[in-house]
Amino acid sequence: MSEPGEYSCDMPDEPRWLTDHERDAWLALAKLMFNLPSALDAQLLRDSNLTLFDYFVLSGLSMTPGRTMRLSDLANFVSCSLSRLSNVVKRMEQRGLLRRAPDPESPRYTVATLTDAGWDLVVAAAPGHVAAVRHYVIDGLTPSQIDVLREVACHVTRQIDSAPESARRPQ
Amino acid sequence: MSEPGEYSCDMPDEPRWLTDHERDAWLALAKLMFNLPSALDAQLLRDSNLTLFDYFVLSGLSMTPGRTMRLSDLANFVSCSLSRLSNVVKRMEQRGLLRRAPDPESPRYTVATLTDAGWDLVVAAAPGHVAAVRHYVIDGLTPSQIDVLREVACHVTRQIDSAPESARRPQ
DNA sequence: AGCCTCTGATTCAACCTTGAACCTACATGC
DNA sequence: GCATGTAGGTTCAAGGTTGAATCAGAGGCT
Secondary structure: OOOOOOHHHHOOOOOOOOOHHHHHHHHHHHHHHHHHHHHHHHHHHHHHOOOHHHHHHHHHHHOOHHHEEEHHHHHHHOOOOHHHHHHHHHHHHHHOOEEEEEOOOOOOOEEEEEOHHHHHHHHHHHHHHHHHHHHHHHOOOOHHHHHHHHHHHHHHHHHHHHOOOOOOOOO | OOOOOOHHHHOOOOOOOOOHHHHHHHHHHHHHHHHHHHHHHHHHHHHHOOOHHHHHHHHHHHOOHHHEEEHHHHHHHOOOOHHHHHHHHHHHHHOOOEEEEEOOOOOOOEEEEEOHHHHHHHHHHHHHHHHHHHHHHHOOOOHHHHHHHHHHHHHHHHHHHHOOOOOOOOO
């Protein structure tokens, strides 16, 4: 597989390489993708013993009426696999941050409910986390840059959601 | 630790929460950070049995005169820990994609050199990878959006590089 | 009722990353 | 010369993610 010499047959005749302009933007974004998660993880782990992913899970629950959510909805909210969420939620339950229970409306679902300890932890973690997001991302950008950032990021996630398999052999 | 009620003392009196505008941009960027890496990984793994990180390592070497680089420079180039790079490079050497050798100029360093097989693999992988980057990110953006994307991403990485520990208790 | 299928959720093995500990080679100071 | 310190690189244990396999409940079809 992946023999060179033949990709001029099943690939577009001349692959559309990135221009310098596009390549600079892509490399900068790639560097952001590699480094920003660990920078935010570091702050949260140091100050609250939470990963960024943990924080999103807890804050998703905290914003919900009853502080309760079905695992499948929560997985969709933080856009991760059910398998990963199941593991994370199990650990958080052992830490006493939330409780799992069968959904009273349908035993087919499982709901997670934030405990008081979980609530207190997000509340305590939020200011430091927001400060880090401001420091690394938001502060120093103009409102119009922030606007374009949102447009671009939404565009990317739309592409991913709409065509998860369409990068396959782009004819 | 992380008791609520006291963060009004060692935190700014009123934490500067994100505005709706800022929050929308941040959540969109977060979703991108969570999903784009796996989308690009999926394409590369399916078509070339490489992760995005592998691809960056190989392409870093391929763009260098002699297709050779010191591990510490390479780690800096792909901005990762030496420990992680050491593991990745070891696996790639076992796959025959590159060779390790002591730097002839100073036995203190180790250099990695791309083999012919490694070169062929990046060359074969590049068109599909670039097509995926175009599909998920670049295509559909205007030149000015691409420009702002680069500015924003550079700003973020600058913040991370310049103040790796300054999110600590932002007085 | 019985069968098939789909979705929600969990588990497990394989693999990867992280961070600390460790080793080597060089540089500096006394 | 010798001790100390520092940077490059590797290794190892601990922990997290992935994807496949599995199980249970709900709905549709005959």
